Amino acid sequence: MIDFIIVGRGLAASVIAHTLHEEKISFKIIGDQTLSKCSKVAAGIWNPIVFKRLTKSWLADDIVPFLNTFYNSCEQRVNKKLITQRQLLKPFTEEQEKNLWLKKASLELGEFLDDTIYDPNSQSLVNCKIGNQFGVVKQSGNLNMPEFLRTTDLFFKEDLVDEIFDHSKLEINSDFVLYKNIKAKNIIFCEGYLVKNNPLFNWIPLKPAKGEVLTISSPELKLKDQILNKNGFLMDLENDTFKVGATYEWQELTEDTTKKGLTELTDKLSQLITCNYTITKHEAGVRPSSVDRRPIIGLHPKHTNLYVFNGLGTKGVMLAPYFAKKFVNFYLKIEDLPKDVNIDRFYSHYDH
Numbered sequence: 077m078i079d080f081i082i083v084g085r086g087l088a089a090s091v092i093a094h095t096l097h098e099e100k101i102s103f104k105i106i107g108d109q110t111l112s113k114c115s116k117v118a119a120g121i122w123n124p125i126v127f128k129r130l131t132k133s134w135l136a137d138d139i140v141p142f143l144n145t146f147y148n149s150c151e152q153r154v155n156k157k158l159i160t161q162r163q164l165l166k167p168f169t170e171e172q173e174k175n176l177w178l179k180k181a182s183l184e185l186g187e188f189l190d191d192t193i194y195d196p197n198s199q200s201l202v203n204c205k206i207g208n209q210f211g212v213v214k215q216s217g218n219l220n221m222p223e224f225l226r227t228t229d230l231f232f233k234e235d236l237v238d239e240i241f242d243h244s245k246l247e248i249n250s251d252f253v254l255y256k257n258i259k260a261k262n263i264i265f266c267e268g269y270l271v272k273n274n275p276l277f278n279w280i281p282l283k284p285a286k287g288e289v290l291t292i293s294s295p296e297l298k299l300k301d302q303i304l305n306k307n308g309f310l311m312d313l314e315n316d317t318f319k320v321g322a323t324y325e326w327q328e329l330t331e332d333t334t335k336k337g338l339t340e341l342t343d344k345l346s347q348l349i350t351c352n353y354t355i356t357k358h359e360a361g362v363r364p365s366s367v368d369r370r371p372i373i374g375l376h377p378k379h380t381n382l383y384v385f386n387g388l389g390t391k392g393v394m395l396a397p398y399f400a401k402k403f404v405n406f407y408l409k410i411e412d413l414p415k416d417v418n419i420d421r422f423y424s425h426y427d428h
């Protein structure tokens with residue numbers, strides 16, 4: 077009997093798989109890549125700063141070093157480069173903003189904010205609309221999500237069952253679960269916003285947010301391992317292509333691209349660059365955000381061998397490695413789950 081069945085095939089399931097592997101805990105992944113496109117379309121950016129209030133992102137001091145160690149060890153395991161360290165460029169719109177930046181860079185945000193103010197001409201940015209001056213966020217970067225998902229699938233191919241999980245075929249016993257011919261001590265659901273179709277966990281309070289992104293091609297545009305952030309983002313990929321994002325939509329939760337999304341993204345782009353471009357891809361996905369913007373992790377209220385790992389929202393790349401480790405520590409009874417992410421804060425929503 078194996079230890080875990082992991083249900084899902086996105087960022088959450090992949091990070092859980094690597095984490096269980098590191099702890100030598102056995103598993104099978106059951107997942108179909110095509111049901112949710114969320115992880116596949118994401119830019120994979122991590123940013124330790126919340127610009128609205130110019131504060132540290134939640135737990136950034138712990139989470140940023142952790143994610144670097146985690147994805148570095150994945151890179152070694154799958155033998156591929158997966159993360160890129162990038163400068164995140166933040167143009168200033170007001171003098172006041174610049175002053176606050178300088179103040180915080182010299183005090184509590186020194187680890188994450190560069191204390192130099194840059195002129196647009198002082199860096200190799202070509203055809204970027206950057207305005208007067210800008211600041212640089214340090215310790216930012218991105219995970220190449222399609223490559224992470226592809227290489228994870230390949231590395232765990234012996235333990236991967238490529239199919240849609242049919243919840244009605246799961247048999248739950250007190251000390252094991254049985255799915256078709258797979259017997260496991262536990263099961264963990266990592267289904268993103270599609271947890272709404274899971275009769276065991278469809279009560280968890282997600283507040284999903286659809287997002288659309290573009291990939292553009294523009295030989296005249298130059299950014300090098302940088303992300304330009306100005307009411308949206310522009311990030312360089314390979315071969316003169318760039319990712320542009322992203323939109324937020326809470327009503328129409330399909331994975332279809334829309335004219336409205338396209339207009340919003342091209343408007344953002346007109347604020348970011350000055351040259352011509354060709355749109356090569358337009359994609360959409362639904363982010364599994366939760367009502368209190370924190371992950372939802374832990375045990376089913378009734379069954380002691382059913383777990384969930386969800387609610388990664390807009391920041392899955394940062395949050396998943398740190399909280400996958402917290403999950404495993406909880407499973408191994410090394411430590412309690414942090415209150416902020418423990419599913420037990422929503423047990424009152426469970427009504428069966």
Ligand SMILES: Cc1cc2nc3c(=O)[nH]c(=O)nc-3n(C[C@H](O)[C@H](O)[C@H](O)COP(=O)(O)OP(=O)(O)OC[C@H]3O[C@@H](n4cnc5c(N)ncnc54)[C@H](O)[C@@H]3O)c2cc1C
Pocket residue numbers: 083084085086087088089106107108109110111112113114115116117118119120121122239240241242266267268269270271286287288289321322323360361362363364385386387388389390391392393394
């Ligand atoms: C446009 C956009 C841009 C984003 N940009 C960023 C970013 O820059 N940085 C960042 O950190 N985050 C970003 N995100 C958010 C990030 O993508 C999510 O936090 C993360 O990918 C969620 O991963 P997940 O595995 O929980 O969910 P999902 O990606 O939805 O994965 C769920 C997986 O489970 C599979 N599945 C579901 N049900 C079943 C079933 N019954 N049987 C089999 N398989 C099943 C699905 O097919 C899918 O593969 C972005 C999201 C979007 C939409």
